[in-house]
Amino acid sequence: MQTPARDIRGSRILVIGGAGFIGSHVVDELVKEDVAEIVIYDNFCRGTHDNIAHALKDPRVKVFELGGDMLQTDILDQAVKGKDYVVHLAALWLLHCYDYPRSAFHTNIEGTFNVLEACARHNVKKLVYSSSASVYGDALELPMTEDHPYNNKTFYGATKIACEHMCRAYYHRYGLDYAGLRYMNVYGARQDYKGTYIAVIMKMLDRLDQGLSPQVYGDGSQAYDFIYVSDVARANVCAMKATATDKNYNVGSGVQTSILDLTKMILKVTGSTQEIQYEPAGKTFVTNRIGDPRLAAEDLGFTYSIELEEGLRKLIEWRSAHMELVEQRRKKA
Numbered sequence: 393m394q395t396p397a398r399d400i401r402g403s404r405i406l407v408i409g410g411a412g413f414i415g416s417h418v419v420d421e422l423v424k425e426d427v428a429e430i431v432i433y434d435n436f437c438r439g440t441h442d443n444i445a446h447a448l449k450d451p452r453v454k455v456f457e458l459g460g461d462m463l464q465t466d467i468l469d470q471a472v473k474g475k476d477y478v479v480h481l482a483a484l485w486l487l488h489c490y491d492y493p494r495s496a497f498h499t500n501i502e503g504t505f506n507v508l509e510a511c512a513r514h515n516v517k518k519l520v521y522s523s524s525a526s527v528y529g530d531a532l533e534l535p536m537t538e539d540h541p542y543n544n545k546t547f548y549g550a551t552k553i554a555c556e557h558m559c560r561a562y563y564h565r566y567g568l569d570y571a572g573l574r575y576m577n578v579y580g581a582r583q584d585y586k587g588t589y590i591a592v593i594m595k596m597l598d599r600l601d602q603g604l605s606p607q608v609y610g611d612g613s614q615a616y617d618f619i620y621v622s623d624v625a626r627a628n629v630c631a632m633k634a635t636a637t638d639k640n641y642n643v644g645s646g647v648q649t650s651i652l653d654l655t656k657m658i659l660k661v662t663g664s665t666q667e668i669q670y671e672p673a674g675k676t677f678v679t680n681r682i683g684d685p686r687l688a689a690e691d692l693g694f695t696y697s698i699e700l701e702e703g704l705r706k707l708i709e710w711r712s713a714h715m716e717l718v719e720q721r722r723k724k725a
């Protein structure tokens with residue numbers, strides 16, 4: 393068993409994709425640490441200033457002033473220079489990759505290659521890379537350990553598999569330490585309508601607001617491993633501090649929740665008496681997913697802390713306090 397060992401006090405950290413949903417929470421987690429500098433590198437194609445407004449009040453946090461696109465290698469290189477650690481979360485999301493595979497190739501694969509090259513050139517101590525449980529595709533065995541086959545069939549998953557392997561090759565060629573994190577289904581404050589399996593939560597809340605029944609597609613037996621976003625952010629900091637390298641880790645709760653149970657929980661938390669409305673099953677990429685969280689606990693010292701019911705309460709609280717923003721995001725979706 394490895395215990396977290398790196399001392400990140402006084403470190404300079406670059407968070408690529410730091411204005412996004414998960415990235416902004418990573419910034420919030422890093423602010424709690426005694427680090428010297430946290431620089432956000434983001435092209436704001438999906439990230440927002442609202443997500444980081446609170447963190448920017450801390451004088452150690454700033455947005456890289458020259459630019460924020462991973463594909464602008466000279467600017468990226470300047471941002472990486474002098475950093476001790478890099479957290480890389482920037483990517484196009486699943487449906488964007490489905491519709492625009494060439495853009496996905498450039499952003500997710502070439503962008504990550506650019507990050508690796510800059511990290512190796514500037515002797516970054518460790519890279520924490522955001523992979524995804526999408527690399528597994530539909531579960532062939534449950535729970536999915538990190539040795540589960542790459543049963544992915546999506547272009548998004550293909551980009552994540554490519555990047556995991558590029559990280560591995562860079563470690564063996566240049567000694568660049570890294571940890572890859574395969575997030576399960578991340579939900580929570582600041583989420584928008586673009587999460588493939590979690591958007592269902594926002595859509596149900598919208599319907600309840602309108603006095604309508606929540607809709608479940610199919611019999612609701614599709615089941616996922618939901619994890620609250622601040623837990624995922626904490627996993628990034630655990631991965632940065634850990635001595636473990638050259639491995640990919642599941643980041644999930646290890647608890648399987650069906651869409652039907654999720655719906656019942658949303659009704660309970662909101663105090664709604666609406667009946668569930670069943671609709672014909674739609675298209676989904678993955679119908680069954682649960683990650684084995686043990687390796688992350690052993691190597692990174694990470695275990696989730698926020699149960700689904702508590703996380704849903706937090707999300708609902710955030711949503712109620714940011715209705716204008718939620719409305720804007722709904723229109724964009």
Ligand SMILES: NC(=O)c1ccc[n+]([C@@H]2O[C@H](COP(=O)([O-])OP(=O)(O)OC[C@H]3O[C@@H](n4cnc5c(N)ncnc54)[C@H](O)[C@@H]3O)[C@@H](O)[C@H]2O)c1
Pocket residue numbers: 408409410411412413414415433434435436437438439440460461462463480481482483484485499503522523524525526574575576577578579587
């Ligand atoms: N949200 C989930 O449930 C989930 C699950 C598994 C894996 N992931 C992975 O976690 C990471 C973060 O996901 P998220 O949900 O926060 O997504 P997000 O879209 O909110 O964040 C990604 C950020 O990257 C930025 N970005 C995109 N292209 C860029 C570029 N070329 N240069 C610089 N910045 C760029 C976007 O503006 C955005 O702020 C992604 O790599 C994603 O694939 C997310």
